[in-house]
Amino acid sequence: MRRMTARPANAHQARLLRLLRDGGPNSRAQLGDQVDLSRSKLAVEVDRLLETELVVADGLAASRGGRRSHNIRLNPHLRLLGVDIGATSVDVAVTNAELEILGHINQPMDVRDGPVAVFEQVLSMAAKLKASGLAEGFDGAGIGVPGPVRFPEGIPVAPPIMPGWDGFPVREALSQDLGCPVMVDNDVNLMAMGEQHAGVARTVPDFLCVKIGTGIGCGIVVGGEVYRGTTGSAGDIGHIQAVPDGRPCACGNRGCLEAHFSGAALARDALEAAQQQLSAELASRLETNGTLSAVDVAAAAAAGDATAIDLIREGGSRTGQVIAGLVSFFNPGLVVIGGGVTGLGHTLLAAIRTQVYRQSLPLATGNLPIVLGELGPTAGVIGAARLISDHLFSPA
Amino acid sequence: MRRMTARPANAHQARLLRLLRDGGPNSRAQLGDQVDLSRSKLAVEVDRLLETELVVADGLAASRGGRRSHNIRLNPHLRLLGVDIGATSVDVAVTNAELEILGHINQPMDVRDGPVAVFEQVLSMAAKLKASGLAEGFDGAGIGVPGPVRFPEGIPVAPPIMPGWDGFPVREALSQDLGCPVMVDNDVNLMAMGEQHAGVARTVPDFLCVKIGTGIGCGIVVGGEVYRGTTGSAGDIGHIQAVPDGRPCACGNRGCLEAHFSGAALARDALEAAQQQLSAELASRLETNGTLSAVDVAAAAAAGDATAIDLIREGGSRTGQVIAGLVSFFNPGLVVIGGGVTGLGHTLLAAIRTQVYRQSLPLATGNLPIVLGELGPTAGVIGAARLISDHLFSPA
DNA sequence: CTACTTTTTCCACTCACAGGACAAAGGGGT
DNA sequence: ACCCCTTTGTCCTGTGAGTGGAAAAAGTAG
Numbered sequence: 001m002r003r004m005t006a007r008p009a010n011a012h013q014a015r016l017l018r019l020l021r022d023g024g025p026n027s028r029a030q031l032g033d034q035v036d037l038s039r040s041k042l043a044v045e046v047d048r049l050l051e052t053e054l055v056v057a058d059g060l061a062a063s064r065g066g067r068r069s070h071n072i073r074l075n076p077h078l079r080l081l082g083v084d085i086g087a088t089s090v091d092v093a094v095t096n097a098e099l100e101i102l103g104h105i106n107q108p109m110d111v112r113d114g115p116v117a118v119f120e121q122v123l124s125m126a127a128k129l130k131a132s133g134l135a136e137g138f139d140g141a142g143i144g145v146p147g148p149v150r151f152p153e154g155i156p157v158a159p160p161i162m163p164g165w166d167g168f169p170v171r172e173a174l175s176q177d178l179g180c181p182v183m184v185d186n187d188v189n190l191m192a193m194g195e196q197h198a199g200v201a202r203t204v205p206d207f208l209c210v211k212i213g214t215g216i217g218c219g220i221v222v223g224g225e226v227y228r229g230t231t232g233s234a235g236d237i238g239h240i241q242a243v244p245d246g247r248p249c250a251c252g253n254r255g256c257l258e259a260h261f262s263g264a265a266l267a268r269d270a271l272e273a274a275q276q277q278l279s280a281e282l283a284s285r286l287e288t289n290g291t292l293s294a295v296d297v298a299a300a301a302a303a304g305d306a307t308a309i310d311l312i313r314e315g316g317s318r319t320g321q322v323i324a325g326l327v328s329f330f331n332p333g334l335v336v337i338g339g340g341v342t343g344l345g346h347t348l349l350a351a352i353r354t355q356v357y358r359q360s361l362p363l364a365t366g367n368l369p370i371v372l373g374e375l376g377p378t379a380g381v382i383g384a385a386r387l388i389s390d391h392l393f394s395p396a
Numbered sequence: 397m398r399r400m401t402a403r404p405a406n407a408h409q410a411r412l413l414r415l416l417r418d419g420g421p422n423s424r425a426q427l428g429d430q431v432d433l434s435r436s437k438l439a440v441e442v443d444r445l446l447e448t449e450l451v452v453a454d455g456l457a458a459s460r461g462g463r464r465s466h467n468i469r470l471n472p473h474l475r476l477l478g479v480d481i482g483a484t485s486v487d488v489a490v491t492n493a494e495l496e497i498l499g500h501i502n503q504p505m506d507v508r509d510g511p512v513a514v515f516e517q518v519l520s521m522a523a524k525l526k527a528s529g530l531a532e533g534f535d536g537a538g539i540g541v542p543g544p545v546r547f548p549e550g551i552p553v554a555p556p557i558m559p560g561w562d563g564f565p566v567r568e569a570l571s572q573d574l575g576c577p578v579m580v581d582n583d584v585n586l587m588a589m590g591e592q593h594a595g596v597a598r599t600v601p602d603f604l605c606v607k608i609g610t611g612i613g614c615g616i617v618v619g620g621e622v623y624r625g626t627t628g629s630a631g632d633i634g635h636i637q638a639v640p641d642g643r644p645c646a647c648g649n650r651g652c653l654e655a656h657f658s659g660a661a662l663a664r665d666a667l668e669a670a671q672q673q674l675s676a677e678l679a680s681r682l683e684t685n686g687t688l689s690a691v692d693v694a695a696a697a698a699a700g701d702a703t704a705i706d707l708i709r710e711g712g713s714r715t716g717q718v719i720a721g722l723v724s725f726f727n728p729g730l731v732v733i734g735g736g737v738t739g740l741g742h743t744l745l746a747a748i749r750t751q752v753y754r755q756s757l758p759l760a761t762g763n764l765p766i767v768l769g770e771l772g773p774t775a776g777v778i779g780a781a782r783l784i785s786d787h788l789f790s791p792a
Numbered sequence: 793c794t795a796c797t798t799t800t801t802c803c804a805c806t807c808a809c810a811g812g813a814c815a816a817a818g819g820g821g822t
Numbered sequence: 823a824c825c826c827c828t829t830t831g832t833c834c835t836g837t838g839a840g841t842g843g844a845a846a847a848a849g850t851a852g
Contacts, residue, residue, distance in 0.1 A: 029830060038810045043831070066829020067817040148759055158759045206626055218725065222618050229727025230602055233759045240721040241755060244640065253755060322721070325636040329614065329722055331625025359637060359649060363544055363554045363629045425799060434841050439800070462798020463848040 003137045003180065004078060006052035007396040012037060012045050017393040020055060020074045021098055022197070027061035027069035046072060054078075074098060079134070080388055081141035081178070083122055084187055084380030086340075087111055087161055087214035090118070092125040093381035094134045099197060099389060101378060103134040111146060114164035115173070123177055138180045140392050142384030143170060144187035146215065148233040154184035157232060160251065161215060183387045187211070188235055189226045190383030191373070192219025195336050197386045199374040204334045208326060209373070210237075211339035212319065212348075214263045218326070237326070238262065242318045257322050261315030263294040263340050269311050270297045279307035298344050309347055316348040320355025327360045327368065338373030345372070399533045399576060400474060402448035403792040408433060408441050413470070413789040416451060417494055418593070421469035423457035442468060450474075470494060475530070476784055477537035477574070479518055480583055480776030482736075483507055483557055483610035486514070488521040489777035490530045495593060495785060497774060499530040507542060510560035511569070519573055534576045536788050538780030539566060540583035542611065544629040550580035553628060556647065557611060579783045583607070584631055585622045586779030587769070588615025591732050593782045595770040600729040604722060605769070606633075607735035608715065610659045614722070633722070634658065638714045653718050657711030659690040659736050665707050666693045675703035694740050705743060712744045716751025723756045723764065734769030741768070 008014040012035070019034055020026060032042050049055045050072075058073040074097035082101075084091040088111075093104040105125050109118060129135060147159025154171025156162065175182040192209035195201045201209070201221070209219035216238040220227040228234050238258035239251050246255025259265060270292045274282040281300040286292050300308035323335060335356070337349060353370050360368075373379055404410040408431070415430055416422060428438050445451045446468075454469040470493035480487040484507075489500040501521050505514060525531060543555025550567025552558065571578040588605035591597045597605070597617070605615035612634040616623040624630050634654035635647050642651030655661060666688040670678040677696040682688050696704035719731060731752070733745060749766050756764075769775055 027830085032830095039831075040811080040833080041809055044809095063818070064829065065819070066827080067819090067831080069817095069830055160757075206623075220725075222623060227602075227618060229760070230729035230764075231727060231759055231762070233724075233757065234727035235725065236727070236757060236760065237721075237725050239757055240724050241717065251757065321637065325633075325718070325721060326725055328629075328636050329616075329631065329633050329725070331627060331630035331632070333626035361556075361629065361632060361635055361647065363627055364625070364632065366627070368626075423799085428799095435800075436802085436842080437840055440840090459849070460798070462796085462850070463800080464850095465799055465848095 004053060004075065004139050006054050008054070008393060009048065010045075010395055012041075013049055014394050016045060016049065017054065017074070018390075020072065021389060021393065024098055025058055025061075025071040025073035027071055029064070029069050030061070031072070077136075078139050079137065080385040081126055081129075081135075081138045081180075082381030082384035083126075083141060083143045084190065084377075084384060085109075085111060085118060085122075085143065085145050086187065086380075087146050090122060090125065091377060091381050092122060092129065093378070093385070094129045094138075095382070095385040097139075097389065099382055099385045101382065103129045103132060104378065104381065105129065106377065111162040112164065115168045115170065119174065119177065122174075126178070138178055140181045140183075140388035141174060141178055142190065142387035142389075143174060143182060143184045144190040144380050144384050145170065145184065146187050146213075146217075148231065148236065149184050149186050149228075150232050151185060151228050154182065156184075181388065181391060183391050185226075185384075185387055186217070186219075186228075186232070186235070187380055188217035188219045189228065190219075190387060191338055191379045192221050192226060192336070192383065193386045194375055194379035194381070194383030195338070195373050196221060196224075196383075198382050199379060200336055200371050201334055204332075206330075206332050207334035207336065208323075208330060208332045209336040209338060210319070210323060212262060212337065213340040216258050216262050216319070216339075220330070237322060240322050240325075242322050257318060260318050266294045266297055266311060266315060267292050270294075270300075270308070273307050273311070279305050281305035282308060294340060294344070301344065301347055312344050312347045313351045316344075316351025317355050319348075320352040321359065323352060323370075324356045324359035327356055327364050331364045332368070335368065335370045336373050337370065338376075338379060400449060400471065400535050402450050404450070404789060405444065406441075406791055408437075409445055410790050412441060412445065413450065414786075416468065416470045417785060417789065420494055421454055421457075421467040423465035423467055425460070425465050426457070427468070473532075474535050475533065476781040477522055477525075477531075477534045477576075478777030478780035478784075479522075479537060479539045480586065480773075480780060481505075481507060481514060481518075481539065481541050482583065482776075483542050486518060486521065487773060487777050488518060488525065489774070489781070490525045490534075491778070491781040493535075493785065495778055495781045497778065499525045499528060500774065500777065501525065502773065507558040508560065511564045511566065515570065515573065518570075522574070534574055536577045536579075536784035537570060537574055538586065538783035538785075539570060539578060539580045540586040540776050540780050541566065541580065542583050542609075542613075544627070544632065545580055545582050545624075546628050547581060547624050550578065552580075577784065577787060579787050581622075581780075581783055582613070582615075582624075582628070582631070583776055584613035584615045585624065586615075586783060587734055587775045588617050588622060588732070588779065589782045590771055590775035590777070590779030591734070591769050592617060592620070592779075594778050595775060596732055596767055597730055602726075603728045603730040603732065604719075604726060605732040605734060606715070606719060608658060608733065609736040612654050612658050612715070612735075616726070633718060636718050636721075638718055653714060656714050662690045662693050662707060662711060663688050666690075666696075666704070669703050669707070675701055677701035678704060690736060690740070697740065697743055708740050708743045709747045712740075712747025713751050715744075716748040717755065719748060719766075720752045720755035723752055723760050727760045728764070731764065731766045732769050733766065734772075734775060 058071040061069045061071045078097035082093045094102045156165040188211045218235040218237045239256040241255045242257040243255035247259040249256035249259035274286040285296045454467040457465045457467045474493035478489045490498045552561040567580045584607045614631040614633045635652040637651045638653040639651040643655040645652035645655035670682040681692045
């Protein structure tokens with residue numbers, strides 16, 4: 001199929017496209033209820049959208065008592081690619097224009113192999129999704145990378161855990177390879193957008209989304225828009241000092257949050273505990289696998305291992321301490337906890353909550369939900385699809 | 397003179413009014429260069445503004461080579477009142493519509509006397525300014541109070557240092573008393589708006605403005621707009637933990653930044669040092685005045701007193717530690733330090749800078765100026781005037 | 793005094809949009 | 823089956839915002 005290149009011609013059309021994306025098929029009349037345009041104007045704009053083939057007619061709508069109306073929906077052949085590059089694995093997913101995931105692959109990988117190797121893998125994963133009949137091509141792609149990004153150009157800047165990517169024109173390169181528009185952002189921001197679109201944060205204008213994975217980052221949403229900061233490094237909370245004169249960190253300082261709690265730190269602590277025979281559970285897992293990761297700690301904790309639970313509590317408490325500061329500062333309406341270590345679940349959440357509710361002011365915490373993300377590993381790819389759809393559904 | 401009640405009828409007029417406020421008198425042609433409207437449309441809107449008397453014609457503009465044009469300026473009879481209520485004193489100022497201060501009074505006061513007593517004093521100060529011929533009445537007033545505010549309604553919520561004000565309808569009450577529109581905000585936010593309008597932050601879209609006075613607060617500006625948070629308590633950084641298991645704080649926790657460094661804490665430390673005879677300079681000042689305040693510490697430091705300098709360094713370092721965290725999180729383009737203790741000047745600034753540059757990531761600090769506010773005590777009242785002028789110069 | 797600029801006004805034309813009239817299509821009661 | 827009511831879709835005209843060109847007004851430079 002020929003890919004769609006059309007873009008909305010004006011703000012009204014963009015508005016309508018977003019309504020259809022977020023609300024699914026709608027009749028003209030239902031659209032009219034949401035947009036404050038006269039029926040004639042609305043009809044004109046819908047007709048123009050039909051001409052561009054961005055939307056199509058789609059059967060009869062349910063009756064509301066009078067004449068039944070035809071449904072309008074986003075073209076079901078539109079395909080978006082969501083790519084979430086983590087430190088140690090890649091997620092690639094295909095969605096339709098309503099951002100529903102049609103297919104999703106996850107593969108291990110090492111970002112440090114550099115952009116060329118990683119993109120090769122991403123392209124082959126995308127090809128696999130195409131081959132399975134889910135898409136004949138892509139109308140747009142969103143990419144998340146685990147480091148700061150100069151957003152307008154889509155270029156990583158000085159990313160600590162992916163040195164080979166500094167200055168690599170990710171957006172440009174992938175746009176060439178895929179033959180469609182591409183937008184690039186920090187993976188944490190995409191997770192926030194994912195939870196905002198389809199997860200727990202649907203109705204909250206200002207919230208924080210803390211992602212605890214190999215590292216720790218925080219998506220900041222202000223007035224429904226992701227805030228990226230002056231140089232694109234906003235939300236980089238992994239190197240906030242959590243413990244004065246604490247552990248040395250790769251960044252050169254001591255006591256950084258990431259040095260005390262993150263997927264990597266947790267694995268290290270678990271290894272140490274196992275080697276010192278503090279935990280039979282962890283020791284046996286070490287023996288079986290030859291190595292330990294955050295997943296093992298989660299499993300051990302679920303099995304009731306006290307050492308593992310302590311590690312999680314301790315880390316959650318440190319994280320909670322930092323989040324408490326951010327809550328006082330930012331006064332969000334919601335805090336979402338997500339990322340690889342959400343397997344640690346409610347033990348972690350409870351530790352974080354305890355610390356935040358204890359340390360922040362009542363006015364800020366009074367009505368503040370602190371919850372786990374709803375979407376798990378799909379948050380990133382949904383956010384990526386959302387990123388590019390926001391771009392495609394804005395006036396040219 | 398009859399007060400102006402007119403408001404701009406549409407976004408174009410609002411835009412023009414703000415241009416005249418921020419850029420002073422302008423010819424129609426100069427305005428045309430800035431607003432992307434056709435000459436005819438511009439002429440129509442300017443004519444309508446002239447009819448409302450919000451703007452007036454004002455002599456000939458400088459020639460640009462051809463026919464000379466008439467200047468347009470905001471009505472020079474417009475008067476705004478800026479009120480900055482601190483913990484221990486009030487500032488009241490009159491400005492014209494271009495937010496230039498025409499008269500400014502400062503008087504000691506105690507917020508804890510409650511809103512009724514304070515407003516009585518504010519009204520008498522406003523009356524004094526009127527009596528001196530600076531104004532015949534006010535077209536609008538902006539008020540800053542030292543605590544969180546539910547912004548749309550202009551009502552303080554659960555302010556820790558001014559308990560009697562909780563829920564008092566400040567906006568409503570003052571609007572009645574003054575007979576003009578009133579807007580209320582946190583004093584720190586107003587300081588940020590002041591520095592944005594007329595101070596160091598003129599061109600920076602995203603910045604932080606840390607005010608160190610009796611307490612410590614932080615104004616947050618995102619995309620040129622003040623961010624107030626979900627419940628209006630954003631920027632309340634005084635109770636972020638700076639020292640684990642540190643000093644007990646009035647809020648019930650331990651180690652809050654405010655407990656370790658603020659005008660109040662500094663005075664307490666100085667008193668202790670004087671009593672323990674650690675500093676001859678401070679001891680003699682205590683003897684002379686019977687009490688010590690932050691100003692005494694500043695003076696002692698300026699005189700070379702080592703104890704006083706140490707107190708400032710220590711405090712600056714604690715503050716810097718907290719700001720470092722905020723910088724990592726928020727990635728601002730500028731950090732402004734202001735408030736009562738700016739008399740501590742460069743000793744303080746240097747301590748803060750050292751800590752921030754050491755602890756935050758290079759990407760966030762690379763090009764980050766940390767500077768003292770330019771406006772001193774006038775920042776608050778200018779910000780207040782700016783607040784109400786933003787309100788008056790927006791479509792009705 | 794003339795040639796050239798810039799500013800301002802005036803006017804005709806376009807275009808977006810609202811809102812009413814009317815036709816089309818369906819639901820439900822009798 | 824029939825009729826009336828409601829909702830939906832289409833058509834059409836009036837209105838008001840806004841554009842852009844022409845010409846007048848008011849300068850400057852030589």
